[in-house]
Amino acid sequence: MTLPIERAQTIAHVLIEALPYIQRFQGKTMVIKYGGNAMVDESLKQGFARDIVLMKLVGINPVIVHGGGPQIGSLLKRLGKASEFVQGMRVTDSETMDVVEMVLGGLVNKEIVNFINRHGGSAVGLTGKDGDLIHARKLLLNRGAPELKATEIVDIGHVGEVQSIDPSIIHMLVKSNFIPVIAPIGVGEDGRSYNINADLVAGKIAEVLEAEKLLLLTNIPGLLDAEGNLISELEVGRVQRLIDDGVISGGMLPKIRCALDAIQSGVKSAHIIDGRVEHAVMLDLFTDTGVGTLIRAR
């Protein structure tokens, strides 16, 4: 049986190890993308909420952008509609867009807000329509995975890319000590809703907020190479080859793309981490070891 004094010493060691990180990150913004695949069970969601509340308490400003792909997929299935993806993006007709807006802007967003608030934080949920936060334009994809070589344009419906971000509402919330929780829905010039991949939104928000870090929580230990081994630090020059060879595919494509864009635009580092590991956010921020794949500017 563990002696109480040993337990207390362990806790003290953990806190001491975290101290330099807390000092370094105080007042800094961390954008955390919470993927739908990382929201797997109640205890993980509670752990995530606690990590976010703790970050805020020690003076770091977390801004959450969430996904919800699997949750959209399961409601679509119940409605008898299949999910179809092109290069990691959901083909979104008008009916699907309604479901996306309901699931992301409603169910998933409010669940995360509620978890954080039940653990002592003050979270506020937004979509890109609130405060005119995310302006979107229609995303047109080129057919074929390595799109640089392709010529044919594919229309995948109400799918958007970020045209611009007006961060005023985020600044206002952060200044008043709220934690913004953002659903990846944008509004077009025509006033229509656009479904935007959550990684892309998180990357752009991190850029605009000049965030210290962009954390992408997913359901895999990080970026894996062709043999399935974890790439713990990704050299930027290696990326195109990994895409061309089909090693980076599906949902990992927008993740890597947005991570690269973010670091090229001044975000210090991007991390792809396994949201299925309990307290993944804390482990990544406050320990010497870190977890997952690190991408940083040279």
Ligand SMILES: Nc1ncnc2c1ncn2[C@@H]1O[C@H](COP(=O)(O)OP(=O)(O)O)[C@@H](O)[C@H]1O
């Ligand atoms: N090289 C790779 N390394 C890791 N995962 C990859 C890779 N290429 C494709 N993937 C896929 O990308 C998925 C993560 O993207 P996605 O399912 O969209 O996650 P999320 O819902 O968290 O955004 C992984 O579960 C994996 O199936």
Ligand SMILES: CC(=O)N[C@@H](CCC(=O)OP(=O)(O)O)C(=O)O
């Ligand atoms: C265009 C597009 O694909 N949008 C995504 C938005 C949600 C998302 O990105 O969720 P995850 O982060 O959980 O994958 C979708 O409809 O699934």
